Amino acid sequence: MSERLQIDLINEVSVRISGQVVPLVQSRKTVALMAYLAVTGQPHRREHLCELFFPDTNDPKGSLRWSLTKLRQALNTHSTCLQTPGTSVLIDADLISLDVHHVQAVHDAADPSSADLVEVAELLSHRPFMGLELSRNDDYALWLMGEREQLHSLRPRIFQRMVTAEDVSDQDAVKWLRRWQRLDPYSHEAPRLLSQKLTDLGLQDEAAIVARDYTALMGDSAVIEPRRDPLEPVRTRQSIGFCKASDGVKIAYAKVGNGPPLVKTANWLNHLELDWESPIWADMFHALAADHTFVRYDERGNGLSDWDVPDISFPAFLEDLETVVDHLGLTRFPLLGLSQGCAVSIEYSIRHPEKVSAMILIGGYAAGWRVGLSPEEREQREAVLTLTRHGWGTSNPAYRHIFSQTFMPNADSERLAWFDDFQRRTTSPENAVRFQEAFGDIDIRHLLPKVQTPTLVLHARDDQRIPLRCGRELAANIPNAELVTLDSQSHIILGDEPAWQVCMNEISRFLAKHVPEGRKGRR
Structure with missing residues (x-):
């Protein structure tokens, strides 16, 4: 049997066979189509792929045919990875090696090697599917977002198992824990394990700094407490x-x-x-x-x-x-x-x-x-609507700060600033007005x-x-x-x-x- 094609999507998109890079066409939609077929590993109707990738073209079927032709030239040189049975299209998962599937397999393995854990941790340190974003393709964007979230959800278990492996040095464990904390700044597990490791190494001052920074970020009620079993699965991963x-x-x-x-x-x-x-x-x-x-x-x-x-x-x-x-x-x-x-x-x-x-x-x-x-309160709300229309999407947080301070009048400046930015990132100025108007009529x-x-x-x-x-x-x-x-x-x-x-x-x-x-x- 021919050597399987290697497709990488996490760190950077590439296709290789026997270590040699296979050139891909310079078409973002075509490469995104390849990623979708490879990750899902199942047949998709041509009509579905047209709707997903080519909704804004004059000839969606023709665009899909062109992309499939380019993908066949790249993927089917050693085996028929890309298949088009009837009206469906698929990339046969048994004929390729995909880094996304490898990460999931290592995560699910009962006793993965330290080398595999380190390799996967390195992959999960990068933003997956870089360069595969498409504009005006909403359904595809939702799929891509879900896949990224799925990969991010694997980080805690991978990092936990790696830093507690017997053949991982204390120095490497601290290095990886600091990286995990940087990647997931609101994680509870990363600072807890890092503080515990530093304490075990006699570095109490550094452990205290980790605990202090954690409390500053999460609030005074946040306390780093040891968990009985450092490999206990984390339930709170959405x-x-x-x-x-x-x-x-x-x-x-x-x-x-x-x-x-x-x-x-x-x-x-x-x-x-x-x-x-x-x-x-x-x-x-x-x-x-x-x-x-x-x-x-x-x-x-x-x-x-x-x-x-x-x-x-x-x-x-x-x-x-x-x-x-x-x-x-x-x-x-x-x-x-x-x-x-x-x-x-x-x-x-x-x-x-x-x-x-x-x-x-x-x-x-x-x-x-x-x-x-x-009437006085209604007049104030109408004034806020006017401010929202003209100032919500600007870099000046003063408009959104009106909301923040009425929601949390005693919050510290950091949380008020976070909520200001959160509101801006969460909806558009037009929708912020529409929401307020809808709430007013309840x-x-x-x-x-x-x-x-x-x-x-x-x-x-x-x-x-x-x-x-x-x-x-x-x-x-x-x-x-x-x-x-x-x-x-x-x-x-x-x-x-x-x-x-x-x-x-x-x-x-x-x-x-x-x-x-x-x-x-x-x-």
Whole structure:
């Protein structure tokens, strides 16, 4: 049998046979097509490939034929790797060696060699699929993003196993741990293992610096604690997927943790990759994922979901939640709503009472700012809309800072700056305005008495974004709802606030009472 073709996509794109480089055509779409076929390793209909790679060409079928001709010339010199049976196209995975598959195999191996671990760690130190991005190819971009996320999710296990291997020197272990910490700055495991290794080597001062920097980044409540088993699999590694709403809008969702499901409704604003390890939400999200399969999603118009959408409205927000739940096949689960996500949660629980076992509403409201606020407050919100239209996308954070300070009035400058930048990266100026207008028109007050689901309402006593009276209105009108006021000014309760621990304790108590099986997922 001929030697298998080697295709590399992670560090740099290349094709080799017997060590000799095979030249590729200078067409980004053609090379991206090769990467897609090689990674998926399965047949794809020609129509699908035309839609994925050539939606903006006058002759998609002709463009695909041209690309396949160029790929045959490069790939099929020693064996028929590229095959076109009937109306399908595939690259036979058995006839090639692919670095992406090698990385996954080493990750999954029961006892990989240190050499393999070092090789794969080096590969995972690079940004995968560089140069394979395509403009105006949304479906392909979502696939590429998912593949990158999958490779990044393999880093922790690879690095952990490598630095604890018997034949890896202490010097190399420290070197790789520092690299891991640089690659994943919000990782909990990298600084913990690095601090532990430095302490074992008698380098207490350096270990103290690692712990200090970790606390500065993650907040005063973050503490580096040793884990019993350094090779214990990390549960809190999220996986990201995509599904489509009925109007064709692509919605990104994430799952993380073990145990029974807990679904969080989208709020202002979300980005599955950025907020998971953020200094704003990470404490809450990681705590919730410890006992549940924690499900989040980016609603239309922001984050990893489609931005260019025809409809940003309350009914569309509700459909986004329904789309994710149906796609994942969830049958019964507690629902967590934050801010305007509370209104979406409430209407969903009324439409689907058989699915929602309990409901937790934090900082929520039943009537949007055009409906439920005073004339003076409405005038202020209209002024903010004007500022958003003209200043959201600029490099000057002053416009976005208006939001940041009302969400977290007591946050330190670093977290305020992070949230300023986060908002800019999470949605467009146009969508930021559309979101605010949609939130202003929400009015579900008439639905509150229809809620059948056990409900916990949590609200900061001095919330500067959504007044406490809004939370009281929810609790007063939802049958048998519990109300807990939190001693804070924040709309987003931060992990180093005393109110945060009170909030988390109340959530745990409520779920244990109304969803007893919720504690069984903990391991």
